[in-house]
Amino acid sequence: MLNTGASSALRSFLDILFPPVCPLCEEDIQLDSLCLCTGCLNSLSIFKIKKPACTVCGLPFASDAGQDRPCGNCLSKDPPFIEARSAFIYEEAVLQAIHAFKYKGKVTLAPALGRLAAEASIFSANPGLVVPVPLHKKRLKERGFNQSLLLAREISKSFSVPLDYSNLIRVKATEQQVNLSAEERKRNVAGAFEVKDRGAFKGKRVLLVDDVYTTGATIRECSKALKGAGAKVFVITLARAIKV
Numbered sequence: 001m002l003n004t005g006a007s008s009a010l011r012s013f014l015d016i017l018f019p020p021v022c023p024l025c026e027e028d029i030q031l032d033s034l035c036l037c038t039g040c041l042n043s044l045s046i047f048k049i050k051k052p053a054c055t056v057c058g059l060p061f062a063s064d065a066g067q068d069r070p071c072g073n074c075l076s077k078d079p080p081f082i083e084a085r086s087a088f089i090y091e092e093a094v095l096q097a098i099h100a101f102k103y104k105g106k107v108t109l110a111p112a113l114g115r116l117a118a119e120a121s122i123f124s125a126n127p128g129l130v131v132p133v134p135l136h137k138k139r140l141k142e143r144g145f146n147q148s149l150l151l152a153r154e155i156s157k158s159f160s161v162p163l164d165y166s167n168l169i170r171v172k173a174t175e176q177q178v179n180l181s182a183e184e185r186k187r188n189v190a191g192a193f194e195v196k197d198r199g200a201f202k203g204k205r206v207l208l209v210d211d212v213y214t215t216g217a218t219i220r221e222c223s224k225a226l227k228g229a230g231a232k233v234f235v236i237t238l239a240r241a242i243k244v
Ligand SMILES: [Zn+2]
Pocket: 022, 023, 024, 025, 026, 027, 036, 037, 038, 039, 040, 041
């Protein structure tokens, strides 16, 4: 272990050899920024979710009027999670950043995106465990990484709570949800998740992490499995689709 002086000297030296770049646009950046350049941070922040929003599922309301309150969907049926929060609306710059991260393998975006998601998420209770939405092992092999796990790792650091990525598992190799309707998505993920060690979640406040909340089918199905194992579930997604 290097002492602080030596390690910052080493860092400065490495910065000269390999100047840090913004993982989105590849411009040079200051190392102590949020790992993204100011331009990219600004284009993402246009899509930050603003109040008023649903106090349960986090959906922002179309009108600026009024206070945070439960939305019609959450009033008519309780979701299997306690609260869900998202940092951004899933559009334009946010959509492009998530596509670069997830489909173009820009995993260097994980620290910035994970921290942005954590900073935007305020819950009524502190979580005790962070759990990513799992990928089926077949999909994991194709993609090479689980984007939700990379985000969850950063979120677990931000909240200073442990990460459990092995006890919620995906037992069905489901079809990609992208081109499916809300009803098809629900059917597609039904029974897709299981809990391996039920004791891992019993009595815990679990923070479930995914990249995007679209219809909520995947989030709800994971939440049901966690709730069935005795967890109280809270949800963070980086982005929320509002036109679904
Ligand atoms: Zn940039």
